[in-house]
Amino acid sequence: MNKNLFSLPDFTNNDSVFKELIALRRILHRMPETGFHEWKTMELLIDLIKDTQGTITFMPQETAQHLCTLIPKADKPHKFLGTDVSVTGFKLTFNLDPQNKKVKKHLAIRSDIDGLSIPESSDPRHLPAKLGFNAVNGAMHACGHDGHMAIAIMSALWVNANLSLLYESDLSAISFIFQPAEEGCRGALAVIDSGFLQDIDLIYCYHLGLGVPSGYIVPCPSDFLASCKFTLEVFGKKSHAGHPELGINALKVTASFIEKALSLLDLKKGLYVNMSNLHCEGACNVIPDHCFLEGEIRVLDEENLDLLYSQIEQIIANESKTVPGSYYQLLKKGVGLGIKQDEKLCKKVEKAALKLKLNIMPEFKFNASEDASQLIRHLQKQGKLGCYFMIGSDIANSHHNSSFDFDEKSLINGFNVIKELILSELP
Template identity: 30%
Template sequence: MVDLIKLRRDFHQHPEVGFTEFRTAGKVVELLKSFNIKVKYGKEVMDGPSRRGVPDKEILDQAYERALKDGANPEIIEKMKGGYTAVIGEIEGNQPGPVVAFRFDMDALPILESDEADHVPAAKKFRSKYKGNMHACGHDGHTTTGIGLAEKLRNGDFPGKVKLIFQPAEEGVRGAYSIVEKGVLDDVDYLYCYHLGTGVPLGEFHGGTGGFLATTKLRADFTGTAAHAGASPEHGRNALLAAATATLNIHAIPRYSEADTRINVGVLQSGTAANIIPEHAKLILETRSSSEKVNRELVKRVESIVKSSADMQGVTAEIEVIGGAIPINCDKELVELAQQEAQYIPGFKTISQGSSDSALGSEDASYMIRRVQENGGKATYMVVGVDHPAPHHHPKFDIQEEALFNAVSLLERLARRTLTE
């Protein structure tokens, strides 16, 4: 039997950011195969051109070599080279029936984990081994519960089929879209997604979640002409000035009356020295809105500002979408079913009677949910409570491991209930 706490701590010690989850995904494949579960992974479950914000080849290669060094099976992760790190487990039931899918994200964050004595992973010796990378959002727990669920359902003693979707690159909302575009969700009748924590305390459960915003993550690259800033400034074309002008005007986009909006330029990089006109500049930014339509309008305005700012300085600009998500609308039927099944889990003391609307972030599981609903299926996004000592994406983030058992028990009940109704 899989030791969930030991497995979660192993994943926590080896955090891998989006599209570099070679060791994590490789271990998932090994464990699923040990349960005699059919496994698909790599390019057979991801549409390459639909991936967003894939790291540079050098970063991918370094992560691949690190995974090999830390025990990843070379025969397995060979198929994941280049950042194809999604894994799909398929468990066939003992008679015909519907298809139920569960989604688990695997990636970590580019955060330096705390080494202070009051941080449990540091105190108990399972702090991140990869400096600058950390599981600061609970995805180590999500991956672990996916394995726990696989073990519970391995015998296929149910009608229909269960799909276990282990997704890379949720952070930055980058990884789900390529799985959707590959057609992995096209035969799914019911989809359950969930998250640990998100401000919901240990012992509490929400059968649905609202408040997720539509978002688009963008990268803008400006290219000008370098010149000596003292001797011949008129020969230069200043990419930094174009990027700075764009930044100020992007933040000046007005708010909307018909929907909540957010906008932020998170990165501006340019320049090499005080006496050189900058030839290159880069912006990384995001738009968000409670309305998918308004978010598209924000993106159009950003694109116009970037182009105009480039024209003012006589430079060129290219814009690339590096991530995205849409709002989530949970199906009431599944929300209520999840709440009913949660009542049988002793670890849940409080069952929410409605969906949580406190998210105000974004989730690329939204694309999976939308595809299932477009095909006539139903989906929900649930929250399993955890008292984390620091907020998500914080160097001291951690989860209470007893929540892993609550989640596995609930997901197994949901699989069996959904398949037999």
């Protein structure tokens, strides 16, 4: 990292914090990496917080083994602070009760760290391109995760600068979880498997934009879609195109499956189906024997998720029977769930926003999936608490678009809300 681009702000000066938030966001925006490949991102984030009084915990090697169908195998372990690391993502924890005098109350803030496999626009009307901080590596932070990281890192640095004050709070510890692979709903499963949530009592997760205008906070969004991502491989048999009867056309099975699967889409019933990334390599005079595609299903009513997935399974089973000798491999690659908000935490977010004189949007239908749902659900099953709130930010073009950008003024609002949530734990 170029140390000249970012410096520790004066936390008593809101303008100083705002300036450095923007600088940090733009550094991160230049270096997007897709899920479970966020090695350079990790290097930067760790460089920023390695000298704090917090403890950094990495994903264990066992997580890569347990979730081998979700996590791509690293060519070799990456070394951070003398530790061999095979899975991206980490946790930074500040111990606020070194003498173990408090009743346990461990608060966590979660930020996602991955980008999308979308080449970023170089159009000069696109602000990152105009100002020279657009990405040029074929990936992009097209969903605001660069902003999420900037808010979380600045919040962690603020905690480090105010430890003496926070020792007086009701918190035994504060953790910042930097989660990989939110896109595709895979990274939360790795966080859970890693044990990062083992001693957490309450967690706040958040998102920028998504149609909420700048200056607003949504303390308690609703209508999260449950989703399931999957891959499908169809296998057939090669032959010369002049003798198709000697081969088994994998593309025929795949094309028919796609048509029938997409017919399950029903917006009135809240059923969403999408297919993408179809690969079927080979020469035009050869019957293809292998096809690969990625797909996802989303439902408004979580109870319909398994039902819709079983319909996907049945379609491909029927298509395989229609073309004897073909077979397939269908694998789940990530699952998002609905979120049942904990009212107590939502009220804390609302109170923090009002104290900061931000506008409150009392109702907002999220209408997308988020794997923070897995983290919140995991804690709630143990009687613990979780909340997902939204930080309003005007956007240029939609999320997951090559010209996506958000209003950077929203960064200071996000930081200040998190700061107030932490300060609310003081007696």
